[in-house]
Amino acid sequence: MNKAPYRCGVVAVAGRPNxxxxxxxxxxxxxxxxxxxxxxxxxxxxxxxxxxxxxxxAVFLDTPGIHLPKHKLGRAxxxxxxxxxxxxxxxxxxxxxxxxxxxxxxxxxxxxxxxAGAPVLLVMNKADLAKRTxxxxxxxxxxxxxxxxxxxxxxxxxxEGLDALLAAVRDALPAGEAVYDDEMIVDRPEKFxxxxxxxxxxxxLSHQEVPHNVAVEIEEYKSPDxxxxxxxxxxxxxxxxxxxxxxxxxxxxxxxxxxxIGRLARLDVEALTGHKAxxxxxxKVRPGxxxxxxxxxxxxxxxxxx
Ligand SMILES: Nc1nc2c(ncn2[C@@H]2O[C@H](COP(=O)(O)OP(=O)(O)OP(=O)(O)O)[C@@H](O)[C@H]2O)c(=O)[nH]1
Ligand SMILES: [Mg+2]
Numbered sequence: 001m002n003k004a005p006y007r008c009g010v011v012a013v014a015g016r017p018n019x020x021x022x023x024x025x026x027x028x029x030x031x032x033x034x035x036x037x038x039x040x041x042x043x044x045x046x047x048x049x050x051x052x053x054x055x056x057x058a059v060f061l062d063t064p065g066i067h068l069p070k071h072k073l074g075r076a077x078x079x080x081x082x083x084x085x086x087x088x089x090x091x092x093x094x095x096x097x098x099x100x101x102x103x104x105x106x107x108x109x110x111x112x113x114x115x116a117g118a119p120v121l122l123v124m125n126k127a128d129l130a131k132r133t134x135x136x137x138x139x140x141x142x143x144x145x146x147x148x149x150x151x152x153x154x155x156x157x158x159x160e161g162l163d164a165l166l167a168a169v170r171d172a173l174p175a176g177e178a179v180y181d182d183e184m185i186v187d188r189p190e191k192f193x194x195x196x197x198x199x200x201x202x203x204x205l206s207h208q209e210v211p212h213n214v215a216v217e218i219e220e221y222k223s224p225d226x227x228x229x230x231x232x233x234x235x236x237x238x239x240x241x242x243x244x245x246x247x248x249x250x251x252x253x254x255x256x257x258x259x260x261i262g263r264l265a266r267l268d269v270e271a272l273t274g275h276k277a278x279x280x281x282x283x284k285v286r287p288g289x290x291x292x293x294x295x296x297x298x299x300x301x302x303x304x305x306x
Pocket of ligand 2 (some may be wrong): 020021023029033035036042043063064
C-alpha cells in the first residue's frame with residue numbers, strides 16, 4: 001500500500017472579533033502564541049502559528065477579527081485579515097456555536113471568504129457554553145449561506161473537538177513538504193510576543209475606550225540569551241495612549257494600575273522565556289496614533305512594505 005503523501009499548507013483562522021480565534025491557536029499549539037481578551041479587536045497582526053503533526057504541517061494564520069472599521073487602525077486590521085484569506089489553502093471560519101443569528105460582521109466575513117475562494121471549514125467554538133443541539137442548527141445556519149467542507153464543534157477552553165479539527169485540517173491540505181522546521185511554533189520574535197503580553201494585560205485591566213487606544217513599543221530588550229553577562233531579561237517599554245485622561249487611567253492611583261500590568265506581564269514573560277524578567281514601563285501620550293499611517297507602521301500594525 002502507498003504511504004499517504006506529506007501535506008503542508010496555510011490555514012487562515014478567521015471570524016468576527018471575540019469568537020476565540022487566538023484562544024484556539026494557543027490551545028492547539030499548547031503555547032501562548034497569541035494574546036486573548038474579552039474585548040473585541042484584541043489581535044492586531046496576522047501571526048503564523050505552526051503545527052507540525054506526524055504527516056502534515058499546518059501553518060495557521062491567526063488573524064484580526066473581521067469587523068466594519070471606524071478608523072485607520074481598524075482598516076489596517078482588515079487589510080491584514082484579508083491578506084491572510086487570500087494566501088490561504090484553507091480557511092477555518094470560527095463562529096460561536098451558540099450563535100442563533102448571523103450578524104453584519106459575519107455577513108462581511110462570508111463576503112470576504114467568497115472573494116478569497118479557499119475552501120472553508122466551519123469551526124463552531126465555545127461548545128462548552130452551547131447546547132448539543134446548537135451544533136446542527138449552527139451548521140445549517142452557515143451552511144445555507146456558503147459552501148462548507150465540514151462543520152466541527154470545538155471548545156478552545158476545554159480542548160473538546162480539537163483532534164477532529166486537526167484531522168479535518170490535515171485532510172484538506174495540499175500535498176507538499178514542510179516549510180518550517182518542526183521545532184518552530186510561531187514566526188514572531190520573542191520581543192513581539194512580550195509587547196503583545198503587555199497589551200493583553202492592558203486589555204485585562206482597563207475598560208471602555210482605553211484598551212483600544214493603547215499601542216506598545218519595546219525600546220530596549222536585553223535577554224541573557226544574547227547578553228550572557230546578564231542574569232535577568234531587561235525590557236523597557238512604552239505604552240502609548242491618545243489622550244492625557246487615558247494616561248492617568250493607565251497609570252492609576254499612585255501608579256497602582258501600571259504596577260499591576262507590569263506584575264502580571266512579568267509572570268507571563270518569565271514563563272515564556274524561562275528567565276527572570278525586569279520590566280521598566282512608561283506611559284506616553286501620542287495624539288491620534290490610530291489615524292496615522294506612520295504610527296501604525298512604527299507599531300508594526302501596518303506592514304512597512306505595503
Ligand atoms: N467559554 C469559552 N470561552 C472562550 C472559548 N474560546 C475563547 N473564549 C473566550 O472568548 C474571549 C475572546 O477570545 P479571543 O481568543 O481573544 O478571541 P479572538 O477571536 O481572537 O478575538 P479578536 O482577536 O479580537 O478577533 C476570551 O475571553 C476567551 O477567554 C471557549 O471555547 N469557551
Ligand atoms: Mg485574536
